[in-house]
Amino acid sequence: MAPSTSRTSVFLTAAILTLLFAITPIACWRPWPHLNPNSSDLLYDASKKFEGSSEFVHLRYHMGPVLTGNITVHTIWYGRWQKSQKKIIRGFINSISDVHARHPSVAGWWRTVQLYTDQTGANISHTVQLGQEKNDRFYSHGKSLTRLSIQSVIRSAVTARTKPLPINPRNGLYLLLTSDDVYVQDFCGQVCGFHYFTFPSIVGYTLPYAWVGNSAKQCPGVCAYPFAVPDFRPGWKALKSPNGDVGVEGMISVIAHEIAELATNPLVNAWYAGQDPSAPVEIADLCEGIYGTGGGGSYTGQMLTDHDGATYNMNGIRRKFLVQWVWNHVVSYCTGPNALDQ
Template sequence: MGISLVTFVVFLSLVQACLGGRRLTALVQQPPLVLSYHRGALLRGTLPINVVWYGQFSGSQRSIVGDFIASLGQHNQEKSPSTSSWWKITEEYLAKAGKPGAATVLLGKQVLDEKYSLGKSLKRTQIGDLAAKAAAPNSITLVLTSKDVAVEGFCMSSCGLHDSAPLAKGLKEKFAYIWVGNSETQCPGQCAWPFHQPLYGPQTPPLVAPNGDVGIDGMIINIASLLAGTVTNPFGNGYYQGPAAAPMEAASACPGMYGKNAYPGYAGELLLDSSTGASYNANGINGRKYLLPALWNPKTSSCSTLV
């Protein structure tokens, strides 16, 4: 279950058709998108996010990601629109499933693997091995690979993924994990848009990254997308539409949407930092600003953005 590049490419390639066919689409009402609940487990309660840093990340880069994760659970402690209010949308899934409650995310333990213990070219199966280093009950493991690490399928089929594995050999209990790669040098046009010109579609100027790091700010978008997918579809039988092997989930159901009036190739109407010129739609702790993807909201059966 990952962030599909096929979806992204098709999304951008539809720009001309959308712009040229607005009168037609206005006459033909599309059925509302509905992510169905498949009666499986959803993640709720207090959810530590344990991070495995694989490769070389600066202290500043780790701080940007750490502040983002911490911001998700800091209700009423940020300026509006806030990162935590974006995350609250995931709790609508719990309510819709008859399991009302909170999914409170917090930053858990961090594991540094700066010496590339498995090398600089990883198979998908090795991501699970790395995730196991920080696995714990009732938590999510986040594996982040640095810009010089090649991962099977990275840039070719996905920008990241989420999956699950047994907590230990022979146990039925599973833990959920996420992998996201830093695409700064490998494929920024695919996995760091809109902070880099897209590989396909109209070549509009890229937006200025809110934290001044195209690779990390792009990772934040993918981490956010996959966290939402993990909580609402952790084991492949939660909320999704389409085939279980390639599901459309909370964020992937709303590709390329970050603000109002978004359309293929245009991220939407966003907030602008007057001092840096950076585009963002969410405030975090410590004065951080982030660009977060739209989420499909089960309460309204529509894609919700913060701005």
């Protein structure tokens, strides 16, 4: 193919991808199941078991890459963050590979993600480590971000004149976290976080990334449930969070959700259910709102209570966390380390 034709093809591809991304929410996390007749949510009601199991769920491998090498999470802290908030999030990410944590552990939760393989039979890596970090405390792209401007924030982080984030397309994950005073397109109304990959036309590279927002001031009852309850559920009582920060506590489960899906479907062509790769149903989507045995519908499942009354379901490094379960394609239902049958 001639060079000019090749360049035209690249630009057309980028334009098409940009259009798809701008129109269709990709790989989004929703805190509440919405009974949409065109979605998989109705399959829960038809299930003979809890934990989202259904013979109608067909999660398939579409031959794309998964993250089989050691996974490095590079973090962008956008806005103003307290040191205590950063410690909670860092603690969770470090806990993913900590095999010494008390059962049930975050590492035990990750073992379900490790069951997924690529076309060579190689499993997803057991190692998830923190990489370099970038602070953007002055809101370089403003306090209102669109889906595309999120990619511009990432571009600024990897091309910064001082201490740029390293470029690691193979095993790097880029995690953009926005503080509680930043509005992001579709935040609260449709999503609490999402993942995709950057466009070379914007960032210069194809990098798997995720965005997760702190909902403490905007919609804690939506994105920090069950540590805050939504206005449309009067009479419900919020549970006590294990780390004392409701907004960040809500972020932990969303971060877990997105990292699990980035590992199994980084370029949106690996593990997902459904026929539309622009709107895939992924391993964490199938288990939204499920944190323990018996979970499904509006019931979270059986969780654990700490000595001080805080609710959690997993142990990490010197901390406890509440993290939603993920889909186990071997047994075809949602699983977690705190399952009563394990």
